[in-house]
Amino acid sequence: xxxxxxxxxxxxxxxxxxxxxxxxxxxxxxxxxxxxxxxxxxxxxxxxxxxxxxxxxxxxxxxxxxxxxxxxxxxxxxxxxxxxxxxxxxxxxxxxxxxxxxxxxxxxxxxxxxxxxxxxxxxxxxxxxxxxxxxxxxxxxxxxxxxxxxxxxxxxxxxxxxxxxxxxxxxxxxxxxxxxxxxxxxxxxxxxxxxxxxxxxxxxxxxxxxxxxxxxxxxxxxx
Numbered sequence: 529x530x531x532x533x534x535x536x537x538x539x540x541x542x543x544x545x546x547x548x549x550x551x552x553x554x555x556x557x558x559x560x561x562x563x564x565x566x567x568x569x570x571x572x573x574x575x576x577x578x579x580x581x582x583x584x585x586x587x588x589x590x591x592x593x594x595x596x597x598x599x600x601x602x603x604x605x606x607x608x609x610x611x612x613x614x615x616x617x618x619x620x621x622x623x624x625x626x627x628x629x630x631x632x633x634x635x636x637x638x639x640x641x642x643x644x645x646x647x648x649x650x651x652x653x654x655x656x657x658x659x660x661x662x663x664x665x666x667x668x669x670x671x672x673x674x675x676x677x678x679x680x681x682x683x684x685x686x687x688x689x690x691x692x693x694x695x696x697x698x699x700x701x702x703x704x705x706x707x708x709x710x711x712x713x714x715x716x717x718x719x720x721x722x723x724x725x726x727x728x729x730x731x732x733x734x735x736x737x738x739x740x741x742x743x744x745x746x747x748x749x750x751x
Contacts, residue, residue: 626632657748
């Protein structure tokens with residue numbers, strides 16, 4: 529579970545996103561940062577028993593900085609009003625598929641993961657793997673547990689090519705997944721759930737449902 533003070537800090541930061549306020553409230557930030565890290569470590573310790581590839585990680589390998597890179601952004605707010613952790617083999621800078629937890633009060637928190645906006649060579653590998661092993665991939669997306677937690681991979685606007693990639697036919701039974709530019713699944717986490725004792729279990733159970741997908745994607749990338 530997360531402390532209510534962590535939620536309140538992020539809510540206040542969203543309303544006061546400037547360096548002066550942040551400097552005055554830096555102690556509260558450090559407490560919130562430590563609270564979030566403790567949650568991430570608890571998730572790793574629990575889920576690492578199911579997925580050994582992430583077992584050796586610690587929170588500092590996974591948690592993203594709260595500072596925003598504003599160099600090329602119209603939004604010049606210096607801080608994120610959320611906290612995120614990429615629990616992926618190799619850490620947050622890894623190019624592999626992995627798990628993600630996003631903390632953003634106001635109904636914007638979620639758990640999930642996959643492979644996000646991969647480089648062209650990796651896109652090619654995953655598309656080829658889905659095409660060659662459609663039966664196995666289809667079983668993953670249609671598995672009862674996966675569907676109960678996530679429904680399907682994210683196919684919202686912007687996540688997929690308008691037309692099929694070169695070399696693939698419209699009639700290919702896997703085409704809806706081959707056209708994707710990212711292969712990710714997300715489950716919303718309510719604000720109420722964030723401070724419940726079952727939060728670690730909620731996250732790890734969601735990761736377990738996603739594990740076959742992560743394994744499939746990484747087998748393609750590492751082949």
